[in-house]
Amino acid sequence: MGETLAGGVHLEGAQAMTLPEHVARNRAAWDGWATDYVEAGERAWAQDEPTWGIWGIPEAEVGMLPPDLAGKDTIELGCGTAYISAWLARRGARPVGIDNSEAQLGTARRLQAENGLEFTLLHGNAEEVPLPEKSFDLAISEYGASIWADPYRWLPEAARLLRPGGELVFLVNGTILMLCVPDEDGIAAGDRLLRPYFGMHRFEWPDDQSVEFHLPYGEWIRLFRRNGLEVEDLIELRPGEGATTGYPFVTSEWARRWPSEEVWKARKRLDG
Numbered sequence: 001m002g003e004t005l006a007g008g009v010h011l012e013g014a015q016a017m018t019l020p021e022h023v024a025r026n027r028a029a030w031d032g033w034a035t036d037y038v039e040a041g042e043r044a045w046a047q048d049e050p051t052w053g054i055w056g057i058p059e060a061e062v063g064m065l066p067p068d069l070a071g072k073d074t075i076e077l078g079c080g081t082a083y084i085s086a087w088l089a090r091r092g093a094r095p096v097g098i099d100n101s102e103a104q105l106g107t108a109r110r111l112q113a114e115n116g117l118e119f120t121l122l123h124g125n126a127e128e129v130p131l132p133e134k135s136f137d138l139a140i141s142e143y144g145a146s147i148w149a150d151p152y153r154w155l156p157e158a159a160r161l162l163r164p165g166g167e168l169v170f171l172v173n174g175t176i177l178m179l180c181v182p183d184e185d186g187i188a189a190g191d192r193l194l195r196p197y198f199g200m201h202r203f204e205w206p207d208d209q210s211v212e213f214h215l216p217y218g219e220w221i222r223l224f225r226r227n228g229l230e231v232e233d234l235i236e237l238r239p240g241e242g243a244t245t246g247y248p249f250v251t252s253e254w255a256r257r258w259p260s261e262e263v264w265k266a267r268k269r270l271d272g
């Protein structure tokens with residue numbers, strides 16, 4: 001079976017046949033997890049105001065989105081149920097979402113129909129997007145390609161897709177958190193560094209088949225600059241006192257002391 005594109009386009013197998021090993025593994029994992037994300041997707045689609053990350057911090061506090069999205073071409077890299085693209089569409093943007101999981105896109109398509117909101121959804125790998133360079137004003141990802149794809153592949157691809165002056169904004173797990181989370185599923189991070197900072201890149205957890213990617217700060221900065229992107233901000237998210245999350249790998253006490261989530265903002269150079 002080839003790649004199915006919403007909006008009537010169908011990509012015949014070239015990309016699917018040559019998926020990198022981590023992308024194939026993450027495709028299988030996310031096709032399996034998709035049903036667990038339906039309810040959260042429905043809730044997020046129903047929200048008027050964006051909230052971000054595992055603590056649901058409001059956009060007014062984070063400032064992840066550019067103020068004026070009207071008429072902007074946006075791409076969501078690893079869109080899942082595509083609620084961010086829905087928020088962008090309601091603000092006048094022209095979104096495209098790409099995701100590696102057909103099952104996640106199934107939920108996204110149903111929610112599009114139920115909400116009467118049409119935008120293009122592509123089934124594919126955000127490391128290799130079948131669209132021309134300089135097509136977008138904003139590339140965005142919240143726990144999408146930003147952690148599940150290889151940064152040395154997806155970030156150059158995001159830079160290629162952006163127009164000069166375009167913005168790249170993405171949310172990832174906090175770097176220190178990734179050093180403190182135990183291997184065992186369901187146990188929250190403590191106050192000890194459990195693995196090296198130097199060399200961090202590919203993460204595999206013993207309890208599942210998926211592959212994640214997390215980089216040291218200096219690596220991110222050099223990667224941005226090599227790809228014609230200027231860093232504008234690194235926002236360390238801090239939940240309010242007593243905040244709750246459904247995820248077991250971090251407590252609010254931990255997240256009040258150290259950043260459990262980070263938002264990078266970068267802009268494509270005008271001569272890029």
Ligand SMILES: C[S@@+](CC[C@H](N)C(=O)[O-])C[C@H]1O[C@@H](n2cnc3c(N)ncnc32)[C@H](O)[C@@H]1O
Pocket residue numbers: 023026027030037077078079080081082084098099100101104124125126127141142143144145148149
């Ligand atoms: C946690 S969801 C992100 C969507 C949403 N923002 C959220 O937080 O639920 C992660 C998504 O990334 C997608 N993904 C993983 N690897 C990808 C890749 N290489 N290219 C595109 N999407 C990818 C998965 O299929 C999954 O739908």
